[in-house]
Amino acid sequence: MSDSPVIKTMRVVPIAGYDSMLLNIGGAHNCYFTRILVILTDSAGRTGVGESPCHASTLALLERFRPQIEGSELLRLNATIATLFASDARHQQTAHTDDIHIPQMNPEKFYNATAAIEAALLDLLGQHLNLPVAELLASGKQRDRVPVLGYLFYIADRNLTSMNYQAGHAGGDAWLQLRHEKAMDAEGVVRLAEAAADRYGFRDFKLKGGVHHGEVEVETVNALLARFPQARVTVDPNASWSLDEAIYYGKQLAGRIPYLEDPCGAEHGYSGRETLAEFRRATGIPVATNMIANDWRQLQHALQLNAIDIPLADPHFWTMRNAHTVAQLCHEWGLTTGCHSNNHFDVSLAMVAHLGAAAPGDRLTAFDTHWIWQDGQQLTQHAPQIRDGYLELPEGPGLGITLNMERVEAAHALYNSLPDKNRNDALGMQFLIDNWSFNAKRPAMLR
Numbered sequence: 001m002s003d004s005p006v007i008k009t010m011r012v013v014p015i016a017g018y019d020s021m022l023l024n025i026g027g028a029h030n031c032y033f034t035r036i037l038v039i040l041t042d043s044a045g046r047t048g049v050g051e052s053p054c055h056a057s058t059l060a061l062l063e064r065f066r067p068q069i070e071g072s073e074l075l076r077l078n079a080t081i082a083t084l085f086a087s088d089a090r091h092q093q094t095a096h097t098d099d100i101h102i103p104q105m106n107p108e109k110f111y112n113a114t115a116a117i118e119a120a121l122l123d124l125l126g127q128h129l130n131l132p133v134a135e136l137l138a139s140g141k142q143r144d145r146v147p148v149l150g151y152l153f154y155i156a157d158r159n160l161t162s163m164n165y166q167a168g169h170a171g172g173d174a175w176l177q178l179r180h181e182k183a184m185d186a187e188g189v190v191r192l193a194e195a196a197a198d199r200y201g202f203r204d205f206k207l208k209g210g211v212h213h214g215e216v217e218v219e220t221v222n223a224l225l226a227r228f229p230q231a232r233v234t235v236d237p238n239a240s241w242s243l244d245e246a247i248y249y250g251k252q253l254a255g256r257i258p259y260l261e262d263p264c265g266a267e268h269g270y271s272g273r274e275t276l277a278e279f280r281r282a283t284g285i286p287v288a289t290n291m292i293a294n295d296w297r298q299l300q301h302a303l304q305l306n307a308i309d310i311p312l313a314d315p316h317f318w319t320m321r322n323a324h325t326v327a328q329l330c331h332e333w334g335l336t337t338g339c340h341s342n343n344h345f346d347v348s349l350a351m352v353a354h355l356g357a358a359a360p361g362d363r364l365t366a367f368d369t370h371w372i373w374q375d376g377q378q379l380t381q382h383a384p385q386i387r388d389g390y391l392e393l394p395e396g397p398g399l400g401i402t403l404n405m406e407r408v409e410a411a412h413a414l415y416n417s418l419p420d421k422n423r424n425d426a427l428g429m430q431f432l433i434d435n436w437s438f439n440a441k442r443p444a445m446l447r
């Protein structure tokens, strides 16, 4: 035995929080969103934490991994994580009925589970060494703050539903009120952007598309650019446009947007990687993706086809250390580093902050985060802060956060009270359009 601290306990805590009625190609976000916390304690009396998207199969995998984690030596975390990767769980395919953005072949639940464990181990290791996690990733800490973007959505009218969407509080900060109110057109989205820019100082915005007809979404991008002429604005229709449509809209936006995200996808026997390569050639617009380059094999094919410029390597899809390796490849190979996000709590925000802080080079596009939609629901004593358009690296060793256990238990109780625990964006859409069902090629409001 070395003199390494030993992992004593691994607690897996499914949790829930509140969300607005945000629209995307998969439908409408539920009034609740769910995540998982992995909380590790070690023989030195420390606590480490990681966060991941929540799904019943991820919870089952975490239970399966427990024997490999409890009793392991902290300083041998490389070997511990390697045993997880060596297990057959990595290659098992899971059911994807509720997932809209991840290709069928991607065993993403394995990565979600492993990512949360790895983050918690890195948190403990950083505390043991008295170093921030950013210093433990291969290139070490490069910066103290990471540019992040204002992630804008069209918002449906919650009053049309019988679901428990929260209302904002009038008279306070405009963002904290507007994020709960209907915003179905360019004017509404510009108001949201103004409120978000006032509160967080954003200079970059991304519009979640795949909701209205492409013309309407281009009009919204134009309205954002007119209101924020210095800002970097883009749109992500989640591959709902055909290649022809993507080229048509792309040519209207060319020269005024920094990149387009997944403008088109698989069609007529051609893969998404092939259509994106054609889109790039036709428009010259850089392409970002979180849909067709989510593991090493997909990334390899995407790069061979020259299909993408910005792989949005989300640490929850890759693990923090693998996402950092993608950032290194971007740096060495002339690509741009970026990061995808889903709704999340502040543990994930800290994971993203450390990843961004350690990404080498200066070709970094503003990272995604949905956290502004959850701001105020934090589960830590002091959530990382977004100021002046930057996510600040929390101070202190490890991830630099301390859980507020009272809030964690309340979020766990909320999760336990939910009838539907897995994500299902079709539910809310039924209040807007009768018998609505998902169609990967149709924006959500067009049926």
Ligand SMILES: O=C([O-])C(=O)C[C@H](O)[C@@H](O)C(=O)[O-]
Pocket (backbone or CB within 6 Å): 023, 024, 101, 208, 236, 238, 290, 340, 341, 342, 343
């Ligand atoms: O394509 C993307 O950027 C995302 O997957 C981000 C989120 O999942 C977003 O689309 C959502 O949650 O509606």
Ligand SMILES: [Mg+2]
Pocket (backbone or CB within 6 Å): 236, 238, 261, 262, 289, 290, 291, 340
């Ligand atoms: Mg995307």
